[in-house]
Amino acid sequence: MTSCPALFISAPSSGSGKTSITAAIARSHARRGKRVRVFKTGPDFLDPGILELASRAPVYQLDLFMGGFAHCQALLAQAAAEADLILVEGVMGLFDGDPSSADLAVAFGLPVVCVIDASAMAQTFAALATGLQRFRLEVHHGGVIANRVGGPAHGRMLLEGLPADLPLIAAFPREAALSLPERHLGLVQALEQPGLDGKLGAWADAWEAALRPGLALCAVEFPQEPEPPPAPRLAGRRIAIARDAAFGFIYPANVDLLRALGAELSFFSPIAHEPLPACDALWLPGCYPELHGDALGSHPTLAASLAAHVAAGKPLLAECGGMLALLDELTDATGHAHRMAGLMPGHARVQQRLAALGLQAIAWPEGPLRGHSYHHSTLETPLAPVAHATNPNGGKTTEALFQHGSLRASYVHHYFPSNPEAVAEFFKG
Structure with missing residues (x-):
């Protein structure tokens, strides 16, 4: 059994800013010399390229349908053995799909932090956050992140109504310069964005400035059950x-x-x-x-x-x-x-x-x-x-x-x- 601090970054819906926040956290830790391993929930080729650049390590998929429980467990255990922090970015909304991000988080005991786009709300932020927290009680919520916040006064309004067991971890600012370009299949590939590395540094700066005191990263236990290696049937090919x-x-x-x-x-x-x-x-x-x-x-x-x-x-x-x-x-x-x-x-x-x-x-x-x-x-x-x-x-x-x-x-x-x-x-x- 190997333990490692871990967070599952989810949201109420697509477009909330999961990739940007996950990348910001990854780069913030990586540039301080921490070994960060990031995973992406479900099938995706575009977000992982950005997360790989942010974390400076390959990004693998966790999908209970495509790979199965044992395969995902082995990937997490391998990462836990070599990392100081594991981040898992969810897909769509927390409870969307079958299997959903919530299913994956529960299967591996990963604490969930939801990113909520707060740009068009104030006190309703707390209602949405607590609704996500209470929808499935077996999902462990470690806090909530407000994204696209208009300023300090807006951030204070977002705090109203949040219970003590669902802290506001960060109030990430609304900043057009930090947005990512998109095309018909999603985000533009990392290799097509020559200025992305510098933008990731700006994201990390913004994350560290937005972070509120008291964030505690929970260590998660990952059983060491590696998959048996396949026979080398393609040797010489x-x-x-x-x-x-x-x-x-x-x-x-x-x-x-x-x-x-x-x-x-x-x-x-x-x-x-x-x-x-x-x-x-x-x-x-x-x-x-x-x-x-x-x-x-x-x-x-x-x-x-x-x-x-x-x-x-x-x-x-x-x-x-x-x-x-x-x-x-x-x-x-x-x-x-x-x-x-x-x-x-x-x-x-x-x-x-x-x-x-x-x-x-x-x-x-x-x-x-x-x-x-x-x-x-x-x-x-x-x-x-x-x-x-x-x-x-x-x-x-x-x-x-x-x-x-x-x-x-x-x-x-x-x-x-x-x-x-x-x-x-x-x-x-």
């Missing part, structure tokens, strides 16, 4: 992975698993016109190919290299944006059509409104995997799906799985640790 602003949606746990299976990994940037490395298998993750259509379409060797890879019968996994990059054509949100690799027949169009969202369970030929879907594009292809995903919450998103020779493609972002054996079997070829 080299897997190439596209990784840049067009193909950046990569779970760190997926990379860890491939290495644990014995694979040698080789990363390359298609938008920088780097060539496909010599490899036995290839993974094209999702992200924003539509924002880099000209760079991808003008790559001098990529299309031919991809075609030769599949013609040789080598495995190629393409997820969401990675799949779109293999089509004949991709039309971006402005209506501009980009020529893609032409390896998978069909075309896709990016639209302004959301096209699909939800957790996904999908049956690969090698076995079932879990993951999620989140995209603004629609796809037309003559290929017949070999399988359709199911949604554990009964949602309408049930993505198709396509097989075209040794190419496997889907809108699903797969979480490899949900079935290491199936992943190994596919990449082994």
